[in-house]
Amino acid sequence: MKSYKLEGRVINGLDDHVIEKGCVLVEQDKIVFVGTVEECPNLIPELVETIQIPNATIMPGFIDCHAHVVGADSQDYDECTASHMDLILNAAHDLGQLLDSGFTSIRDMGLFGPSLSRAVDLGLVRGPKIMPSGRIISVTAGHGDHGYQFSKAYLNEHSPLSVLADGVPECLEAVRTQFRNGAKFIKVMATGGVSSPIDKITDVQFSETELKAIVAEAERRGTYVAAHCTGTEGTLNALKAGVKSIEHGVMLDESCIQIMVENDCTLVSTLAISLGIPKMKAVLPAHIYEKGKVCAEKNLKSIEMARAAGIRIAFGTDYTNSKNTRYSDIGKEFEAMIEAGLTPMEAIQSATKNAAYLLKQSDEVGTIEVGKTADLVMVSGNPLEDISVLRGSEKIKIILQNGVLVKRSE
Incomplete structure (x- = not known):
């Protein structure tokens, strides 16, 4: 399996903290680093693919x-x-x-x-x-x-x-x-x-x-x-x-x-x-x-x-x-949640951390943390400012599932 370095705004699903110039490293099927681009370990370029898209936001799947x-x-x-x-x-x-x-x-x-x-x-x-x-x-x-x-x-x-x-x-x-x-x-x-x-x-x-x-x-x-x-x-x-x-x-x-x-x-x-x-x-x-x-x-x-x-x-x-x-x-459901009074962060966490709890899989997925399975989504835009960037499949640019790149639409 390839290793990936995803760069962009990181919403980890765990709390309200956002890393604006963030980096997520994936090796095999696991997340091995979450932090800023400056803190990211130097890897041999031939062994890792860097994924960058304009105004990227990285979230749990x-x-x-x-x-x-x-x-x-x-x-x-x-x-x-x-x-x-x-x-x-x-x-x-x-x-x-x-x-x-x-x-x-x-x-x-x-x-x-x-x-x-x-x-x-x-x-x-x-x-x-x-x-x-x-x-x-x-x-x-x-x-x-x-x-x-x-x-x-x-x-x-x-x-x-x-x-x-x-x-x-x-x-x-x-x-x-x-x-x-x-x-x-x-x-x-x-x-x-x-x-x-x-x-x-x-x-x-x-x-x-x-x-x-x-x-x-x-x-x-x-x-x-x-x-x-x-x-x-x-x-x-x-x-x-x-x-x-x-x-x-x-x-x-x-x-x-x-x-x-x-x-x-x-x-x-x-x-x-x-x-x-x-x-x-x-x-x-x-x-x-x-x-x-x-x-x-x-x-x-x-x-x-x-x-x-x-x-x-x-x-x-x-x-x-x-x-x-x-x-x-x-993704219309995200917009409906905002209409019902949830914040954009609450809506995102409902589909990540909270949902993983209900699936009895909190130790595996639902948040971007070191050691967890690399189920990740990247979009172009900031859903905390405009939740509609999560609405349609055409707006979802990058998807990793179990560390495998299963969608790429840059």
Whole structure:
């Protein structure tokens, strides 16, 4: 493997300190030096490649904590009827677009995550490293029940996104099946949602008994449960059961905030979609628009409360590579976070340090520190002054993943 010397403004993801004339040295797959250009060790030029771009900013590789790479939306496949072979091949292609947008790691929620994770690790597929949940677990008639015209048995056979489980025995079977297939954490639908056609956003899905059984089973595997949460009551239900990751958290109240603080629970943002829906009436189905417009204002309040309480906010998008959620435009989430009141540094840390914590990989990635894996991103511009320099894949100029130069667009 080549050695690299990256020069530019360094945002390490660890704290608010910025090195304006900085240098990061990479040998093999590790970061071996972080400091100023003046302090940088002299290396034999033939053994190291120096990378410089105008007005460069160097950051840790970004992490999307809420991805759905099921290969359906980018080609308008019907996920309930399309061949799984078509879907997974398309998903493998889509992963490259995520990587090109600066995302060197993701948490993926869907059937193909474990297989895609292994393929990326083996070098067979170009894309982010993946922490997979396997299929999302939902109750019948819940947020994961997108094919109500089909039988429950058919959906559990064919859906690449979710599995339906009712009662503790089915919930345990669903959890154990995800682990059997390679899941590293579990995702559940604890409330209704915006995109599902047969529930309300305030619906409580899963009993507390069911959720506690799911959480206990995950904890026996040394991992945790993430919960889709829109309505308040269902969110409280999930928190009382012990989930560690609240996805969306649209309608948090003080009781939710208190438990999240006590349990060191992370809030995953997905703000670009939430704040974007009220502006998309012309292109969305009526049931999605009507439910979605209710959520935007409440979501802003939830973020404000979580931030004030010091709750860890991790970057997540809920993007699926649809026409409205292109992976090449996934950096919109950074802009949405600023709209919601976060500072540019907080937004960057949400996609680096905070996200790595949620992936249980803080000792490996998420910050630029000596000894950590060299997952790095370079852009031309200063995101602390203009966060939009992180928005599109064309603005991400240099990407290193595991010390390998996987994108160069100077």
